[in-house]
Amino acid sequence: MLAIFRKSLARPPQELNSPTSHxxxxxxxxxxxxxxxxxxxSHAATSFAATFRGGAALASAGNDPTRRRVFCALDDIYCVFVGSLNNLSSLVRQYGLCGKTTDEALLVLEAYRTLRDRAPYPADQVLKDLLGSFAFVVYDNRTGTVFSALSSDGGVPMHWGIAADGSVVMSDELEVVKGGCGKSFAPFPVGCMFHSEKGLRSFEHPMNKMKAMPRVDSEGMMCGASFKVDTFSRINSMPRVGSANNWTCWEDAH
Known part of the structure; x- marks a missing residue:
């Protein structure tokens, strides 16, 4: 899986840039x-991609023995999904998709459309309902919105980094990001979601801020920072009351 977004579409944390890049x-x-x-x-026989005029690209390759990959498009919204959901059948019923052929990528698109069009639903609660090992990236071509998440169990890896033109790069293959972004890359934090306008947030601990942790590689060179939940720092926001808070009300912690 590979996703690339021009910096005008996605604004990742500044700390993702290597300190040595100045x-x-x-x-x-x-x-x-x-x-x-x-x-x-590197995936000559199985890869395919969708590219967009605004400076976005999503690519996927065939499954390997340890990693399932699914690509889906619906109403000009696109999703590349890696991994699996243990509760896909119950989620299909929850989202009213019974009678339709539904895989994990299509389910995520329906969840995204629910967040976008039929809020209020807290985004962190929607993601907590996804049980399994997964990483996904959604691109809404109509709104230019990027939405990605990584499951909390760490069963599927995802890395992100900064390309030569400042674009953000995401992939489940470390060498793709490392080879494309130099030292400006890091693991995508588990149990977290990223929105192109609202930034990086933990869906396990949505009321806690994220903090950047300095990171060096095996050669002692400074790389882009990794991120983790700051258990001592909370986000200043009005408390939730029922379902009156939806994902459009995220505060940008950056």
């Missing part, structure tokens, strides 16, 4: 087109 892309970082081409080259 605000400039490292020399080893690549342009989005080259990252996408390298992904296709």
């Amino acid at each position: 605000g400039k892309p490292p020399r080893s970082a690549k342009q989005p087109d080259e990252i996408l081409a390298n992904f296709h080259a």
Whole structure:
């Protein structure tokens, strides 16, 4: 799985840039087109991609023995999903999809549309309802919105980083991100969600802020920071009352 979004579409945390870059892309970082081409080259027989005029690209490759990948599109919304949901059948009933052929990616698209169109629903609660090991990226081409999440069990890896032109890159394959982003990359934090306008937030602990942790590689070089929940720092927001809080009311913690 690979997702690339121009910086005008997604605003990742500044700490994702390597401290040694001084605000400039490292020399080893690549342009989005080259990252996408390298992904296709490494999955020559099974990869495919959807690219968009606004500077977004989603790509997927065939399943391997340990990792299931699904790509889906509906009403100009696109999702690439890696992993599986243990409670897919119950979620199908919950979202009124009985009688339809539904996989995990389509279920996530329906959940996203519920958040977008039929709120109020707290986004963190919707994601808590997804039981399993998964990573996904959703791109809403009509609104230019990016929404991604990683399950809390750590069963599926996801990394993200900054390409040479400042675009954000996400993939379940470490070498794709590391090769495309130089030192400006990090693991995507487990149990967290990212929204292109609202930023990074834990869906396990939605009232706690995220903090950046300095990170070095095996050669002692500074890399983009990793992120974890700050258990001592809470977000200043009005308390929730029933379902009166929906995902459009997230505060940008950055």
